[in-house]
Amino acid sequence: MRATWKDCIIAESDNTTVVEGNHYFPPESLKREHFRDSSQQSTCPWKGTASYLDVVVGDEVNSGAAWYYPEPKSAAKEIRGRVAFWRGVTVQA
Numbered sequence: 608m609r610a611t612w613k614d615c616i617i618a619e620s621d622n623t624t625v626v627e628g629n630h631y632f633p634p635e636s637l638k639r640e641h642f643r644d645s646s647q648q649s650t651c652p653w654k655g656t657a658s659y660l661d662v663v664v665g666d667e668v669n670s671g672a673a674w675y676y677p678e679p680k681s682a683a684k685e686i687r688g689r690v691a692f693w694r695g696v697t698v699q700a
Contacts, residue, residue, distance in 0.1 A: 608620055608621070608623045608630050608632070608698055608699070608700055609698070609699060609700070610630075610632065610692050610696055610697070610698050611696070611697050611699075612641075612662050612664055612669055612672065612692075612695060612696045612697070613664040613665070613667060615641065615664045616638065617637065617638050617641045617642070617662055617664070617692075617696070618632045618636050618637045618638065618690065618692075619636055619638075620632050620633055620636035622636075623689075624685050624686055624689055626654075626683065626685075626686055626691075629691040629692075629693075629698075630691060630692075630698050631675075631686045631689035631690060631691045632689060632690050632691070633688075633689055634675075634688050634689065634690060637690060641662055641663055641664055642660045642661065642662060642663065642673065643660065643661045643663055644660060644661075645658075645659040645660055645661050645670065645671050647659040647670075647671045649674070651683075653680060653682050653683065654676055654679050654680060654682070654683040654686070655676055655678060655679045655680040655683065656676070656677075656678070657674045657675065657676050658674065658675055658676075658677055659671040659672075659673065659674045660672070660673040660674070660675070660690070661673075662692075662696060669694055669695060669696065670694075671694065672692060672693060672694040672695065672696050673690050673691070673692050673696070674690070674691055674692075674693075675688060675689060675690045675691070676688075676689075
């Protein structure tokens with residue numbers, strides 16, 4: 608699977624985990640130069656607290672376009688530390 612934004616590959620992996628239709632990429636598959644920490648968080652009743660990353664390509668920033676669960680609840684343990692995308696990021700094979 609490949610995640611792209613602004614025609615730039617930001618993550619690529621043959622080992623994603625799909626939960627609720629979202630592909631969660633292993634952290635080592637991210638091209639780190641395109642990510643920065645965000646203070647944004649949200650809570651899912653069964654997965655736990657999500658942290659967010661901004662996606663950066665050139666001078667453009669897609670705020671909070673990536674999320675992950677650093678300490679998920681036991682029901683979502685398979686996505687611990689894995690990263691998923693939204694807000695215009697395209698994920699495709």
